Amino acid sequence: MSKLIRFLLVAGIIAALLVSAGCGQGADTGQESTKVRLAEVTHSIFYAPQYVALTQGIFEKHGLDVELAAAFGGDKTMTALLSDSADVILMGSEATMYVANQDANDLAVNFAQLTQRDGSFLVSRQPIENFSWDMLKGKVLLGQRKGGMPEMVSEYVQYLNGLEPHKDVEIIQNVEFQNLGPAFASGTGDFVQLFEPVASAMEIAGKGYVIASMGKESGKLPYTVYITKESIIDDQPETIQKFTDAVYEAQQWVNSHSIAEIADAIQPHFSDTDRETMLMVLNRYKEQDTWATDPILDEEEYHNLEAVMEYAGELTNKVPYEKVVNTEFARKAMNK
Template sequence: MRKLMLALAATVAFAAAAHAEPVRISVGSYNLNNLPFPVAAGLGLYKKQGLDVTVENFASGGSKTLQALVAGSTDIAVGFYDHTIQMQSQNKSVVGFVELARNSGLVLAGGKNATFDPAKPETIKGAKIGITAPGSSSDFFVRYYLQRHKIPADSVSLIGVGSGSAAVAALEQGKVDLLVNYDPAATFIVAKGVGKILIDARSDEGAKEIYGGIYPTSVLYATQSYIDANPETIQKVTNATVEALKWMNTHTAEEIVATLPAEFISGDKETYTQAVTNAKAIFSTDGKFNTTDIETPLAVLKSFNEKVAAKTIDLSKTYTNTFVDKAQALAN
């Protein structure tokens, strides 16, 4: 009888797997802003929703993920909210449906020989600055800083170095003088003695100092056409992700790291865990978009992006809380 029950269970499991709904999700990088996505996968929450998720990691940055989404080679992207604003300025409808990171998480770090002093903004001139990729939010960070201090954009060199250990190595090896990046890179820089944090936007106070407000970053987004054609899939992805956000809010960094696949963890586990501790404050606890906070990325982009500045942007078309609201209702 027991053998029969085991056989039946195996058959049911096989049938469930065979009927799992495929969905392609691409992630811009394994920086910690995107952490809720692998946590949801590690906890088995997408499988729990009946989804078979194929993941593609564009380690070079979120702009590549955005290109894949617009080209139709992926269904959903884990990328930054400001990309939805950029796309609207180009008459393309890309919509965020779950907020993962409610704040920037970016830092600007200097190598051992860096001469930049934030108290004297003009000292940034001539610097080679590492960013994750051209067109990324780390790129925007630098451009906005230059614009605010009336420093010509061509007075620095911007170099794409990716994120995580590759970015830290670029600073350590002197390939760049300054580095704009996220955790875990930010924590590694200090732990390894590679350099020091000169501008820190991980806290709300730091973000307000740099941007003038809270700057939401990592979100799940898709094209409006995909959302309209696949609302049930979007809802399942949302249900799983919102559950992961709630779980992260009530668990320690050690417990969070324990859910992750090995390839997501950069460097030694102890330092990486410290990076998660340092980054915990940036994560959303419920997945909802705040209508005040999303004004900040728009203001930043308008300051140097001619297409955004020339267009009347309707922020209500860049995000939706509909799926998160339903996920919360289902959970209660």
């Protein structure tokens, strides 16, 4: 079954999760603001600039009333867009290639990049001061879902470091994402690939230790990007421009503020995360240059993503950069 068809099969589920559009009052003009239904692939500190835009009134300043919902999963997130249950989605740009390769009439288009590196980390049972990737040889790695971007990046990083995944390293891939931390803590695997805040929480609890960053090792990628349909760009260019302007302002805010200030700003969205963990996570992400400082998805990053996908055997046909990437709004935002 094709990815596009699978997207559409769950459209009804997503429609029930996302609330229909309405109107509010814009903060800067007093005019009616434009409702934007935004679906994120998951809810994560990884997307800190987005939550800054929400809590600091940046979207409102640009005349937008952004309604956020988590779709929980790549297929479901793209389905939200294709089924008109969301106006904009935040997820990996690889999904736009899948849609394009299904000969969709209304393409999914990347218009503003948020994160520029993978957000996962390699965690060991004991601290390793001088880690080298050959230490994984003959070991068991508790990995991510086959075909998902985190697993593709992990296997590509292993390849770049002289390892042959699944031959030199045994990779367990039948553990659900939310259970990876508990499974590792209970004794499964020698190493585990984890996202934040689980990786930092494991360190604080003394159950695991971050020894490598997949984001640093793999280089810059359009890891999470704001995506909309080509028809929405054609029909509502002013809305997409306002959204991109707000994203750029939030990126600049994050780039110019301290970790403590970012933590204060996004705390309303992560009330269950204690401050020590929050600061550790934000510091780790900021140190490795996780967040893009502008919304342009550049061509070099796009081709790096292609290389990751090709190695994983997940890219049947290359999709021209210009077909699924629109930098017009990002460039205008930066020129204002």
